[in-house]
Amino acid sequence: MPTFTSSKPSLINAQVVFVVDDDEVLRLAVASLLRSVGYNVREFSDPNEMLAHSLAAVAGCLVLDVRLQGYSGFDLQHRLSQSGNRMPIIFITGYGDIPMSVRAMKAGAANFLTKPFRSQELIDAVHDAVAIHEDYVEKQRAIESLRKRFECLTPRERQVMGGVVSGFLNKQIASDLDVSEITVKLHRANMMRKMHVNTIADVVRAGHQLEMS
Template identity: 50%
Template structure:
């Protein structure tokens, strides 16, 4: 089994490098694993190679943009069943399938379950590189969305209970005067709270705040 390339720790005060994308290959064919490793490394991708599903599940997956190149036929478990297992255990890996014995029902099942591509052996190197590139773009997008959601949640948690209450009312469409009547405050006090929560949430407009409330699931 080959692990991802080891990278030196950054010096104190040095800018932190963005981790290179990693292609995780799961196939019991040693020659194919090595060939794919060479192919992916030739375009600057890191690679992690596994011969069995058990090896992959026991490994610590790299915290970097990544995808899984997965053979349909594996010892002990089929690639399609492994795809189902990953989905059930919330392991978020865009998958590129490869097989020497593909058929339409198999392809349909894989794609309906979220596979990025389904390549039949022997495949062209460029087809594999294109499929992996598309999968990594998907994973990058998911990571960026999760990071944005996490940052938004942190901003929301920094609001006071009163500010959260007013945010819920304002984003539900109530005017300041109506909010004041609802919470038992003066209108000027509501305006102050509203200004503070807009600043804390980094919302430039009410529309921004409404979108944030929707993303957070804030309801009145």
């Protein structure tokens, strides 16, 4: 059994954390601990129930036992990965060994805790995992916003942006597109306005985020 000690509650804006463990005592203890520091916890004994939950796509972290009744935590990790769900996973187990932890981490686990573990270890692991996930989600939102702005560009403006991202000068882009340099400048100005960027460096950065080069 992990050792749970008291911890001072903190403000965490109620990020959603899933706990999957078929050991009811441990599951309730972990859920209670995480709720005590402000997390919005959903607990499950069955992985399939977790996958079907309405918050599965937005949860910030999953605390998962490696060995479940008739199920492997690694199987669930694989299913989440295959579905494109990037929820960070913290594995907990009473039967951990180095090969098992290496396997989990190579497959993308955020952490691997062996019972008994201190309550603060789990709190810290969840805090770090949620922070990493929030950063990922924020970056994805920024990229999606860029994509929407990019979709508003005309075909010619996209071509000009591609040239700028590739490091070409206006005259080189003009030659490549068989238009005047003035026309390229006009398209570039319109492109930058629609993309909400102010400098060429901003255009290049946006292009790299959109994987234009």
